[in-house]
Amino acid sequence: MILAAVVRSERFVFADLREVLAKANEEKSGDQLAGVAARSARERVAAKRVLADLSLAEIVAHPLIDDEVTRLILDTHNRAAFAEIASLTVGQFREFILDDATNDHALESIATAITPEIAASVAKLMSNKDLIIAASKIRKITRCRNTMGERGVLGIRTQPNHPSDDPTGILISTIDGLLYGCGDALIGVNPANDSADSAAAVLNTLTRLTNAWQIPTQTCCLAHITTQLKAMERGAPIDLLFQSVAGTEAANASFGINLNLLAEGRQRVLEHHATRDCSWRGEQVTYYETGQGSALSAEAHHGVDQLTLEARAHAVARAFDPFLVNSVVGFIGPEYLFDERQIIRAGLEDHFVGKLLGLPMGCDVCYTNHAHADQNSCDNLMVLLASSGCNFFMGVPGSDDVMLNYQSTSYHDALAIRRLLGLRPAPEFRVWLEENGLFQDGRPVHGDSLHRNLLMERAQHLIAHSLE
Amino acid sequence: MDNSPVLQSLIAAFQSRTPARVLLGRSGGAYRTETSLALREDHAAAIDAVHVEIDLVRDFGPETVDHWDLFETSTQAKSKEEYLARPDLGRSLSTDSRELITQLCPRRCDIQVVIGDGLSVAAVRIQVPALLPLIHHACEANSWRFGRPFVVRHCRVGVMNDVGELLDPAVVVLLIGERPGLATAESLSAYLAYRPRAGHTDAQRNLVSNIHARGKSSEEAVAIIVSYALAMHRQGLSGVELTSGQPSLG
Incomplete structure (x- = not known):
């Protein structure tokens, strides 16, 4: 993995994937409290650039934590479906999600191929509007x-x-x-x-x-x-x-x-x-x-x-x-x-x-x-x-x-x-x-509805009953 | 509907049964103007309540402070702003406070009460003077040794671990101001832990929340606190693993 990038002639080097992910985040007081946030706006951009060029396969290959949640993620990872997207970089994956040709079915069919670290990574490269547009494609019934x-x-x-x-x-x-x-x-x-x-x-x-x-x-x-x-x-x-x-x-x-x-x-x-x-x-x-x-x-x-x-x-x-x-x-x-x-x-x-x-x-x-x-x-x-x-x-x-x-x-x-x-x-x-x-017709009736009054009376009975 | 006196009295009767803002009426999908302004007013009061600092004599009165020999300590958070921004500092007692507590408090009591300002001094001011005598009385009834209570400024719940390390009481009871809501800024929580130690988390604590006039009364709260403490003494643990024969407990 290449974990360095140059931004405005300054070279930023990151120790590991964990650091890249943390510093690529938009500003959050919690990341600052944890001491993992980017220390400058340029460092944040450098981390985003590094992240954009990592492949999804590299992200899956480098688990961040050794615990039962990681084991769950890896054990339930749909590797067959993942093979289709593994070589994409995070930057390319962002474009794939936002592409006009990528519809709800396309995204649903790869849901189990997406690990949480991949989902978080691509979110870090998206603007607020990107997040809205991308999410609006997907329904879950x-x-x-x-x-x-x-x-x-x-x-x-x-x-x-x-x-x-x-x-x-x-x-x-x-x-x-x-x-x-x-x-x-x-x-x-x-x-x-x-x-x-x-x-x-x-x-x-x-x-x-x-x-x-x-x-x-x-x-x-x-x-x-x-x-x-x-x-x-x-x-x-x-x-x-x-x-x-x-x-x-x-x-x-x-x-x-x-x-x-x-x-x-x-x-x-x-x-x-x-x-x-x-x-x-x-x-x-x-x-x-x-x-x-x-x-x-x-x-x-x-x-x-x-x-x-x-x-x-x-x-x-x-x-x-x-x-x-x-x-x-x-x-x-x-x-x-x-x-x-x-x-x-x-x-x-x-x-x-x-x-x-x-x-x-x-x-x-x-x-x-x-x-x-x-x-x-x-x-x-x-x-x-x-x-x-x-x-x-x-x-x-x-x-x-x-x-x-x-x-x-x-x-x-x-x-x-x-x-x-x-x-x-x-x-x-x-x-x-x-x-x-x-x-x-899908809308609440006006306040003077007989039905509403009836319901209020039924409510009174129900509540009186519940107090017995 | 709104003009019917029968319905108006029904709405008033319903509203009297809960502090929740029910049956408000509406202007389209919006609040009526009075509702909207009342919400703004209550939010303004809640924001102000967060930033008040505790003052023992002002808040409890000199008699209460003398009666319980209350003294003040603080965490490593030096200001309210730092307290809000740095939860880690609010979980750890200052060096001076550690020394003071070690000097002034007996070790290995059965119950050690700690009073923390938390996010609402108003809650501490109103609830603590009523709770302390009830807890003390319950300790006498159970022949429990009652530790000397003290106040922690800029206090978070994790302070209980420090108290456990310093004084080794069986049960620590932390009375701490909850963050103010719109309906009340006077809501207090009691956290209980059996022999808390560094590294313990909420999984080892039990909570009695919503102690205020429209939530749990002091008597109800202390009954639950005492039943938790009894179960902790018997089972030698606290938190999610605590079980109790008391019907009021899980």
Whole structure:
């Protein structure tokens, strides 16, 4: 491998692939914190030039970390499909992806030939617009209790969190979302209490609603995977098994997980689905969240940059055939993504890399109150990602998550973006919305609808019942 | 619909059941103007809350400081800005603070409470004076030796490892201000770890979050803290591997 380049008569030499990848990244506070970022704008360009001339075969031949995530990546690498692209340089691969002649089928057929390090590499050579155009070519359709990811569909995960997991509070936020057509991707609660009993209570509350109203969607309690499995043992229904995943074995260990646990959990939920009386559309039963910076935050990054590690987290998710994956891009804070500019860049990178690897990629477009960002940052990234074909966003009442204490996208935002870009809810869910008088011709009915009033009354009955 | 008094009272009843911003009404796909301005106002307050520095006497009052013999230490982060930018410095106690803690605190207690400012001094100011007596009382009830509590400025959760190394308590309880949200800047978390040591991660910690007026009450929080501590003492470990016979725990 040639690991040197001259930029404006200065010669930059890099020690190894890890250093090239890190320094080729767009500026991120997390890479600076890790001490791996380019020290000058020229050094950044030099690293990009070096990276552009490396072949995909060279990248695969030089693993960055020796751990179980790397072994997973190499063991599941589709070498037959890879043979078709192995001799391309990263620069040529970028042009191939963006070429008019390269369509969704071409990119889908090589998804399993693409390692996360390749996906991250090519992202480092792309502008924001490149990332949007390239990702927009790729759809990933997944099925559980409904069908997500078709072209023209924008799903919303309702996030009806409550600071003490109060079932009534959770139901009210959920129903508010339904009135806006939100909840097709998932109705998913982040519990304030990570105990099996709390998780079971949340799951039972949500399932009572989806059963009573026959809503064709998935529910989930985003507790630790072991907590969800314990709740399942105690009889709680699980549609999607959730877990946060990271791109190194050590970072996953800090989450209290490993690949075996993820595999075992998925298997047990598949068996559990077979015992339930539901009309399953498909067998994609997992939901994963990722986010740049999580490995560094656990001091488990091995000197590798955060975009490459994010791509490796996507490879972990890919191994377990997920229904949904999303990058929680602004959640981690300014130490890793300093401001709106870095959050937007990372959001576009994560979505593109996920799609290229074949994931049903969504995004929690968000920020914390100690980052240099605000709701305008969310507006910007949401429009960019929606035009890029992002599978789903979060729907939080008024954008304000009153349990996790950060701001995401709201039910109002979902309405606005679907309108702006002519996007619809998932097909089964859309039928339900129209049958229940909440939507007409793919749009929410006006506020004075009789049906809406009826639903509010039904909500009152359901909630009164839930308090008994 | 919006004009119907029945529906208006139903909406008000729903809104009273959750701090979430539900049933707001809309202008097309946008908020109403009042909603939009209220969000801006609450965000402004949250940003300001992040940057406040802790002051023991101002925040707890001289009686509380005297009663608990509270003293102040700090991490290696020298300013709020450095604290925000450098999580590694916020996880490590300053050299002076290490000496002070070693001098002033008894070793090998059963429970060592540490108070960290974290991202919200308001949360620490409001929740800690209510929590400390309850935790202390529970320690007496269980015949646990209660360590001398102290305050850590510019504190991150990883500080627990340093405290474990210095004082070797069985259980460290870190009461730390959560990052302020829009609905409240007063939310506190309690992290617990059994014999924390350098290199330990969140996988070896248990968390009781959302301790505030509309989340968990002080009594509820301390009940969970005590049940975690009991389980840790019995099982000699903490974190994801901790199991408990208590129905309230996983």
